[in-house]
Structure formats: structure tokens, C-alpha cells
Amino acid sequence: MVEAKKLLPLIHLELIMIMQNTVLKAKGITRYYNDKKNKKIFHAIEDISFSVHEGEVVSFVGPNGAGKTTLLKSISNYLVPTSGSIKIMDIDLLKDPKKARRKLGVVFGGDRGFYNNASAKDNLEFFARLLYVKEKDIKINVLNALKTVNLDNVANKAVGTFSKGMLQRLHIARGLVNNPKILMLDEPTVGLDIESVLSIRHLVKELTKKGCGIILTSHNMEDIETLADTIFLIGSGRIHYQGSLEGVKKFAQVDANSTLTQAYLAVSDELKRK
Numbered sequence: 001m002v003e004a005k006k007l008l009p010l011i012h013l014e015l016i017m018i019m020q021n022t023v024l025k026a027k028g029i030t031r032y033y034n035d036k037k038n039k040k041i042f043h044a045i046e047d048i049s050f051s052v053h054e055g056e057v058v059s060f061v062g063p064n065g066a067g068k069t070t071l072l073k074s075i076s077n078y079l080v081p082t083s084g085s086i087k088i089m090d091i092d093l094l095k096d097p098k099k100a101r102r103k104l105g106v107v108f109g110g111d112r113g114f115y116n117n118a119s120a121k122d123n124l125e126f127f128a129r130l131l132y133v134k135e136k137d138i139k140i141n142v143l144n145a146l147k148t149v150n151l152d153n154v155a156n157k158a159v160g161t162f163s164k165g166m167l168q169r170l171h172i173a174r175g176l177v178n179n180p181k182i183l184m185l186d187e188p189t190v191g192l193d194i195e196s197v198l199s200i201r202h203l204v205k206e207l208t209k210k211g212c213g214i215i216l217t218s219h220n221m222e223d224i225e226t227l228a229d230t231i232f233l234i235g236s237g238r239i240h241y242q243g244s245l246e247g248v249k250k251f252a253q254v255d256a257n258s259t260l261t262q263a264y265l266a267v268s269d270e271l272k273r274k
């Protein structure tokens, strides 16, 4: 029989390998906007490169207008970057968006986005078809997504009867119907009561255990503190720092017991500078 002691380094190595599998690689992402009023070109994001690995949660933190939305829209195929490359599981998003999109889940959340008179199951089946999920996989994918977010018991209920927390979990299920390797979660806890917030955070952790890479945006710093493995400080369209929560605190030169909010406030002026 193999001793547990000998197995431990192997398990550790396996964990490191899981972390090393890249699910998204963005290189040199730049996006200009045509500022017609002032007759000039405005650089919203400039030369941004980063990777997301299996089971990793990454978050972008920065002031209003830093370029977060532009970046997220670029890497989720809602906006074409002016230059740069984005690979999702080695598929080029810009050259083969339809194929790359199959590996990607995008969750915007909010009160809208579903047909209120239709059931949760029918809504998700509809969105699965829009995402080109194969017809033979639709029913099982939808059921699995509903189970993951703990809504399988209300699969046949009309979405209009759902609470805010249930609706938010349904949004996440919608993002999961194509079994994505990477999930983008935009403000997943906004407007929720504390129990729902905790259930969403728990859900995010469960998804990472299954190997899903997650890009999380949130104005709730506690979400980021509890969930993010890697934090990107973004300002004026550039990444100023990338690292762990501890790393961010060191970068901001705040006490190790400080919160992310305190660390952020210590560098927010610097982030706003051009």
C-alpha cells in the first residue's frame, strides 16, 4: 500500500498543474474610440495582457472609466479590439468567434434577460440553442446547470415568480448551459440580501473546484477579497499591478491587516493618473 505521506507531494503537484492550464490568454489588447466631439482618438485600454487558468478567479479593480467594461466586452466578443489577440482554450476568439464562444459563459445578471411567463427550463433551453449547444445535449446541459445553481426543484416554475436571488442564480445557470471553460461574472451579487450573496460566493467556489476559470467584476470589495486568486489593478486603460490580495496590500503599502478597500483607496489617485 502507498503511504499517504508519499501521495501528498503528488496531490500537491496535481493541484499546481490544474492551476497551470490556461483557459484564456489575452495579449496586447488595445481599444480606441473615435472621439468625434473633440476630433481625436481616445485610448480606452492600451496593451493589456493577462491569462486565466483553470480553477482561478481573477478580478479587475479600478476607478470609473478605467477601462474594465471595454476590456471585458473585448474578451467576451461583444466588442472587437483595435489590436491584440485573445485565445480561449487555444481557439482564436477574433478569427473563430463562434467556436471560441462555445467555451465561454457570460453572465450579466439583473432583473431582465428572461421570458417571465416561461419556465426556468424553457428559458435555458432557448438560450442554449442561441449558444449553438447541440440539440442532443440541450436537455442534460440545462438540467445540470439548474442543479449546479440549486434551482432544479423549480425548473418548471415561471421565471416571473422568482426572487432576486433565484434570478441571479438563474443568470449563472444561463452562463453555464454550454459547459464553459471560462465564465465571466459581471456584478453577480449586486442588489442581493446577505444570504443570497453568500450562496453566490459559495457557488463561485464550487465552479472553480470543477476547473472553471472565472473573471469576476464587482463593486463589492468583499466579493473580490473572498473569491479572487488574482487581482488586477486597472487605471487609465492600463494594468498597474497584478497579484494576490496580499500582493496588492504590499503594492499599496498598507498594513497586512488592511482591507482591499483600504489598499485600493491608497492607490486610487495613482490609478486615475494618465
Ligand SMILES: Nc1ncnc2c1ncn2[C@@H]1O[C@H](COP(=O)(O)OP(=O)(O)OP(=O)(O)O)[C@@H](O)[C@H]1O
Pocket: 033, 034, 035, 042, 044, 062, 063, 064, 065, 066, 067, 068, 069, 070, 071
Ligand atoms: N462607445 C464609446 N465611445 C467613446 N468613449 C467610450 C465609449 N465607451 C467607453 N468610452 C470611454 O472609455 C473609457 C473606459 O470606459 P469603460 O466603460 O470601459 O470603463 P469602466 O472601467 O468600465 O468604468 P465604470 O466602472 O464606470 O463602468 C472611459 O473614459 C469612457 O468614457
